[in-house]
Amino acid sequence: MVRLEDITLHYGTGEAPALDAVSCALEAGSFTWLTGASGAGKSSLLKLLHLAARPTAGRLFVLGQAVHAARRRDLPGLRRRIGIVFQDVRLLPHLDVLDNVALPLRIAGRREAQLLADAKEMLDWVGLGHRLHDRPEALSGGEQQRVALARAVVARPALLLADEPTAQLDDDQAHRVIALLRQMHRLGSTVIVASHNIALLGEYPAPVLHLAAGRLVDAHEEP
Amino acid sequence: MKSRDPLGLRRALADRLLPMLVAAMALLGSLALGGALAAAGLSARWEGGAAAAIMVQVPPGTDAAGAARRLAALPGVAEATAIDRARMGDLLRPWLGNTESLPLPALVELRLMALDGAEDLAARVQATLPGATVESHGIWVARLLALAGALQRAAWAVLALVVLVAGMMIVVATRAGLAARRGTIAILHDMGATDGMIAGRFAARLAWLSGFGAAIGAGAAAPVLMLLGGMAAPLVGAAAAPPWIGLSVMPPAAALIAWATAQLTVRQWLRSLP
Numbered sequence: 001m002v003r004l005e006d007i008t009l010h011y012g013t014g015e016a017p018a019l020d021a022v023s024c025a026l027e028a029g030s031f032t033w034l035t036g037a038s039g040a041g042k043s044s045l046l047k048l049l050h051l052a053a054r055p056t057a058g059r060l061f062v063l064g065q066a067v068h069a070a071r072r073r074d075l076p077g078l079r080r081r082i083g084i085v086f087q088d089v090r091l092l093p094h095l096d097v098l099d100n101v102a103l104p105l106r107i108a109g110r111r112e113a114q115l116l117a118d119a120k121e122m123l124d125w126v127g128l129g130h131r132l133h134d135r136p137e138a139l140s141g142g143e144q145q146r147v148a149l150a151r152a153v154v155a156r157p158a159l160l161l162a163d164e165p166t167a168q169l170d171d172d173q174a175h176r177v178i179a180l181l182r183q184m185h186r187l188g189s190t191v192i193v194a195s196h197n198i199a200l201l202g203e204y205p206a207p208v209l210h211l212a213a214g215r216l217v218d219a220h221e222e223p
Numbered sequence: 224m225k226s227r228d229p230l231g232l233r234r235a236l237a238d239r240l241l242p243m244l245v246a247a248m249a250l251l252g253s254l255a256l257g258g259a260l261a262a263a264g265l266s267a268r269w270e271g272g273a274a275a276a277i278m279v280q281v282p283p284g285t286d287a288a289g290a291a292r293r294l295a296a297l298p299g300v301a302e303a304t305a306i307d308r309a310r311m312g313d314l315l316r317p318w319l320g321n322t323e324s325l326p327l328p329a330l331v332e333l334r335l336m337a338l339d340g341a342e343d344l345a346a347r348v349q350a351t352l353p354g355a356t357v358e359s360h361g362i363w364v365a366r367l368l369a370l371a372g373a374l375q376r377a378a379w380a381v382l383a384l385v386v387l388v389a390g391m392m393i394v395v396a397t398r399a400g401l402a403a404r405r406g407t408i409a410i411l412h413d414m415g416a417t418d419g420m421i422a423g424r425f426a427a428r429l430a431w432l433s434g435f436g437a438a439i440g441a442g443a444a445a446p447v448l449m450l451l452g453g454m455a456a457p458l459v460g461a462a463a464a465p466p467w468i469g470l471s472v473m474p475p476a477a478a479l480i481a482w483a484t485a486q487l488t489v490r491q492w493l494r495s496l497p
Contacts, residue, residue: 052413054497073417075497080415090410092229103229107416
């Protein structure tokens with residue numbers, strides 16, 4: 001499903017690598033925590049996995065495709081099979097909640113009537129079926145994050161990534177978002193969640209990848 | 224990617240300014256086009272019409288028919304005709320009445336292949352028929368013709384410049400639009416939107432705005448060109464109609480230029496993304 005072989009990522013010459021010789025493999029249908037201090041390389045690793053950056057060196061396989069060797073024109077199709085939830089949500093402010101969630105389906109070229117029904121279903125799933133035509137700015141931080149989650153999963157991605165999805169949420173909202181991510185995992189998606197919230201990791205046991213200074217220092221099974 | 228304006232292109236400031244700027248460019252372009260076509264028409268009419276004649280007064284005592292034969296042999300002369308006394312009398316009757324008792328000069332009318340060499344021809348006529356005088360009307364027309372040609376070339380140059388400036392303006396508007404929507408585009412890109420989808424949205428929007436602006440500019444130019452055509456009627460024989468085909472081509476041409484410019488600019492920028 002996801003395999004990294006000696007992956008190195010440099011953002012600029014002369015700077016320390018954001019990722020340094022990282023190797024690991026994640027099975028299809030797994031749920032994995034990605035942890036590490038701020039600046040350890042969690043976001044960089046997720047950036048590679050959702051194809052927002054290419055490795056400087058090493059071999060990267062995502063959903064069975066060799067990303068390190070892929071042609072640029074082959075990547076959009078692969079990106080449509082990956083969902084991502086950003087820490088800063090990144091909803092489009094000029095679209096209402098329904099259109100934000102429908103966006104991946106429109107990009108995929110789905111029929112208008114069907115995609116609106118699917119988007120509404122996802123918003124019901126995250127508990128926001130009553131806010132369809134509100135603008136994101138009218139929602140709380142937790143609600144915005146749930147809309148972002150609905151957008152990430154509406155196209156039923158095979159790989160779901162979440163970059164610190166609970167960092168700006170209170171405990172209740174954080175648990176709600178993690179529960180939704182776990183539910184996606186149970187429905188068959190491979191899920192990778194970056195978080196530095198140790199309490200959450202304890203409450204939802206799963207394998208952990210731990211990064212420090214761009215290196216994978218520990219990969220172990222949590223009890 | 225059918226959607227409800229995911230890039231927010233309908234609300235951007237540059238998008239409101241662009242039609243106005245393109246309208247101004249289209250107005251200038253239409254006037255330049257009208258000027259170029261009018262100068263071309265005027266030039267053709269003068270060159271092919273009665274103005275292409277030069278009158279030569281042959282020296283007293285010279286046989287006009289023989290002078291006409293010699294002048295017909297000069298390079299650049301298409302035809303040389305001696306004007307007989309009866310025709311000259313007809314021509315002068317409105318001003319002088321009966322001219323039978325008046326001493327009239329012998330005249331030869333030259334029709335030229337082109338008016339470009341009219342000034343040189345005067346020297347050649349003098350060399351062929353010493354003492355002959357060449358009336359200056361044809362030479363004056365030749366100068367006017369040269370001026371019309373220069374005006375025509377200037378009008379085409381202005382039109383080319385307008386197209387160039389309009390293209391550059393669209394590049395600037397597209398880049399401003401890209402800069403303002405960088406975050407949105409990155410999100411769409413992350414979701415799997417292709418370069419073609421994103422560039423297509425920009426291109427379609429800018430093509431519509433530019434076509435709309437050009438339609439306003441060309442529409443505003445039409446009455447101005449009609450007015451100028453009416454003013455030029457005494458010079459060209461009839462009121463010149465505005466260049467309707469050129470004006471109607473302007474909106475689709477502007478839209479096409481905008482579409483192609485936006486496609487190139489956006490795709491070039493998107494290549495910086497992975």
